Amino acid sequence: MGEYRVIDGAGEFEQAVAAIAAGEGPVAVDxxxxxxxxxxxxxxxxxVFRRGxxxxxxxxxAIGGFASLQAAIGEEEWVLHAASQDLACLREVGLDPARIFDTELAARLLGLPRVGLGPVVEELLGVHLKKEHSAADWSTRxxxxxxLEYAALDVELLVDVRDAMAKRLVAARKTGIAGAEFEAVLRKEPKPAAADPWRRLSGLSSxxxxxxxxxxxxxxxxxxxxAVELDLAPGRLVPDSSLLAAAKAQPRARRELADLRAxxxxxxxxxxxxxxxAVQRGIAETQLPPMRVPSEGPPPHRGWAHRHPDADxxxxxxxPAVQAAADVLGMPTENLLTPDHLRRVAWQPPQPADAEHIGAALAALxxxxxxxxxxxxxxxxSFVEAEQALMDAESDPS
Structure with a gap:
């Protein structure tokens, strides 16, 4: 294995783009x-890896724009592992695939017991990948x-994994399913920014x-x-637990905050x-935030049994019926149907609650x-069965 170099200059970059364009087949990207x-x-x-x-x-x-690389490979199939994790940062620099093959998603659809890149490579190719640098600070220079060896191996074997998975998908008659799921990942809209992002503070419920x-x-x-000013992860400045400790202590003087050991x-x-x-602003605030904010979705399921027995x-x-169907198809239940979709149609089923109207409700979700x-x-x-069970229980209280 030779020494790897990071390309950070315009001349080298264009030479690399020309070599990639002259390669053949899908392009592995990470x-x-x-x-x-x-x-x-x-x-x-x-x-980036491409055969040839x-x-x-x-x-x-250092490079800035990736327009020439996008022009060279934009219409080719890109192979990514857990594409949803990387598409946003790739698009930020101008790299946006027209077609993808997601090896992590394919592993789920095939029912592989472990879907991380290391286990998948070992399962399909018999090669052991060391993953000790996955949580490294890649802004280091x-x-x-x-x-770099770790990063190179993340793409060097990815096209081989793709080919092996494609054969398994054909054998399992899941090629069409996989294509639909890959397209869904590619076309998924980013989540809108949270109205109150500060409510993500870990432990806020306390x-x-x-x-x-x-x-x-x-x-x-x-x-x-x-954190924005310094481009540092917020938790590396002051952890969430410390913010909570200060909020609960409600210090009345700067010295009290300084003396707070937590x-x-x-x-x-x-x-x-x-x-x-910041503490002073919180103490002086006259329009206090509500303890809970209304959700657009159903309430947590744990309270349904007593308050909404029909939905429960x-x-x-x-x-369990959907889970059994997923077992037959050999894939995780959440890949067969997003759990939140099932919760929503159970909470407020269409009328009539037949297959056609339930299908339309699921499509809208x-x-x-x-x-x-x-x-x-x-x-x-299942809804018919549930309704019948409730009727039977009402007619026979014993």
Whole structure:
């Protein structure tokens, strides 16, 4: 195995693009970010492999635009593992595939017991991949050679994996299903930004008063501003647990905040004025945030049995029926039908709740045609069974 180099200059980049364009077959693509280290989710390394061309490792911050690479391979099939994790950062630099083959998703559809890249490569090719650098800080420069070897192997075997999986999909008669799922990943719209992103604060449910919630909000927002400014992961400045501790303590003086032992983190004392100002804003807030915000979806299922027994019966009857159908198809239940889709139609079924109308409801939620064909009739029958069971229980209280 030779020494790998990172391409970070315009001349080298164009030479690499020409070599990739002259290659043949699908193009394996991967991206490495610095999650947990940086605030942004940008790519800090992009790996590309094509038969007849070899492996190329690109430095996105140094290169900037990838227009010529996009022009060379944009219409080819791209092979990615867990494509949904990388498409956003690839699109950020101008790399956007027209067609994909997602080896992680294919592994799920084939019912492989483990779907991480390492286990999949070992299962299909008999090659053991070391994954010790998966959580590395890829914004590091220069990147160590061991990391580059790891990154290169992430794409070097991916086309071989794709070919082996394609054969298994044909044998399992799942080629059409896989194509529909790949297209769904490619066309999926990004989630809209949360109205109150600060409510993602880990452990927020332990807050007991609106005043504490206001302090937690101001601390979270202040940490987020600093994290953006420094391009550092927020938790590396002050962890969530420390923000919660400060919010619950409701310190009345800067010194109280400084003396709070649970308020830790690399920026907890160096930016103390910043945090104290946030606490003061929370204490002075006159329009306190609500403890709970209404959800557009159904309430948590744990409360259905007592408050909404009809919906609970429908869901409890349909779940195992859908799971049994997934078992027959040899795939995880969540790949046969998104659990939230089933919850929503059980909570508010269409009328009449027959296969046709349930199928239409599932389609409106984003289910694919093959998923509807495999589940709509099963769900409709389950709802009838649930309704009958409730009627029987009412007529025979004993």
């Amino acid at each position: 991206a490495e970010r610095a999650s947990g280290f940086r605030y942004s989710q940008r790519a800090y390394l992009i790996q 061309a070899g492996v190329f490792l690109f430095d996105p911050p 220069p990147l160590p050679q061991a990391w 807050i007991r008063s609106p005043r504490q919630l206001a302090i937690a909000r101001e601390l979270w927002l202040e940490r987020d501003r600093l 308020f830790t983190g690399r920026a907890s004392r160096s930016e103390l004025d910043r945090w104290w100002a 019966a429908r869901l409890r009857t349909a779940r 984003g289910a694919r045609d093959w998923q509807i064909a495999a589940t709509a009739q099963i769900i409709a029958a």
